[in-house]
Amino acid sequence: MSALTSSDLLDLFGSKPTEIEEEATRFKEMRDQWNEKVKQRIAERNGFNLQVQELITEVQNKKAIRDEANQKVKDLKMIRAERTEIAREKRAALKATKEKIINSKSEESEKGTKKRSVSKIRVEMTQLEHKFERNMLNMKEKAFMKRMKELSSELKEAKKAKAEGGGLSELKEELWKADQLQDKAHTEVEEAVEAAQQAHDVMSRISDEVDKLREAANQSHSGLVRAKREADKMHSRYIVALKCMHSMSDLVYAMKTKESGGEIEGSDEQRTGVSDIMEQLMSGGTISTDDLMMIQRKG
Numbered sequence: 001m002s003a004l005t006s007s008d009l010l011d012l013f014g015s016k017p018t019e020i021e022e023e024a025t026r027f028k029e030m031r032d033q034w035n036e037k038v039k040q041r042i043a044e045r046n047g048f049n050l051q052v053q054e055l056i057t058e059v060q061n062k063k064a065i066r067d068e069a070n071q072k073v074k075d076l077k078m079i080r081a082e083r084t085e086i087a088r089e090k091r092a093a094l095k096a097t098k099e100k101i102i103n104s105k106s107e108e109s110e111k112g113t114k115k116r117s118v119s120k121i122r123v124e125m126t127q128l129e130h131k132f133e134r135n136m137l138n139m140k141e142k143a144f145m146k147r148m149k150e151l152s153s154e155l156k157e158a159k160k161a162k163a164e165g166g167g168l169s170e171l172k173e174e175l176w177k178a179d180q181l182q183d184k185a186h187t188e189v190e191e192a193v194e195a196a197q198q199a200h201d202v203m204s205r206i207s208d209e210v211d212k213l214r215e216a217a218n219q220s221h222s223g224l225v226r227a228k229r230e231a232d233k234m235h236s237r238y239i240v241a242l243k244c245m246h247s248m249s250d251l252v253y254a255m256k257t258k259e260s261g262g263e264i265e266g267s268d269e270q271r272t273g274v275s276d277i278m279e280q281l282m283s284g285g286t287i288s289t290d291d292l293m294m295i296q297r298k299g
Contacts, residue, residue, distance in 0.1 A: 009255055028234075035231045038224060041220050045221050048217035058206055062203035063203055066196060069196035073189065073192045076189045077189055079185050083185045093171055121154050
């Protein structure tokens with residue numbers, strides 16, 4: 001079997017250098033495309049994460065507003081409870097006073113007596129005094145003093161009854177004011193509860209949006225990882241194709257140098273790749289593009 005020449009080697013390679021160069025170009029283009037997707041995914045993911053951070057700040061602000069509103073609700077409920085208790089006490093006092101007046105009138109009705117007004121009692125007392133002073137009264141001093149004492153007691157009771165009647169009106173006024181304050185406190189509580197609920201609803205909506213953006217950011221990151229993996233894969237194949245091209249070129253160069261009696265130069269890695277290809281060829285076999293690339297991957 002005759003020795004393999006550089007011309008024979010070129011015939012054996014045939015169109016493989018061109019095919020591998022085309023493969024290298026295709027791998028490079030695919031790598032660049034995946035790298036572009038990597039950039040897009042990074043920008044997309046970072047954009048989502050930026051929105052997440054902004055919305056988290058907004059959630060914290062809304063939470064502070066909600067917590068403040070909830071505290072206001074608690075405070076107003078305490079005020080309402082206090083005013084409710086005051087109104088209850090006023091209502092109980094009014095009821096007790098009414099019952100006392102009713103009982104007093106009932107006793108008068110049973111005794112067949114009716115209490116006179118303060119003014120009428122005073123008129124009688126004044127008249128008696130004037131008559132007594134002018135000796136126009138047909139009664140002795142002792143009887144006069146007794147009668148004046150009776151009228152004084154009656155006047156005292158009449159004043160007391162009048163005061164109780166006035167106290168009833170005062171209690172009604174106080175109860176009305178207490179009820180007004182209670183109603184106002186209740187309205188304020190309802191308004192505060194509504195404000196707190198609105199703040200909570202806004203916070204919840206923003207929180208839901210944060211969850212959606214986080215999910216989108218995670219998906220973008222997953223796409224980024226996949227794109228990076230594919231880009232690395234295409235880059236590795238591109239490098240292998242380049243090494244194949246260089247190995248074939250180095251092999252032809254080495255054959256020509258040997259034929260011309262020159263000395264072969266090159267690195268150990270280059271010589272290893274050339275040796276692998278030569279060994280395959282010298283054994284009488286053929287070598288495909290995939291074989292060349294496999295040899296380079298091993299090298």
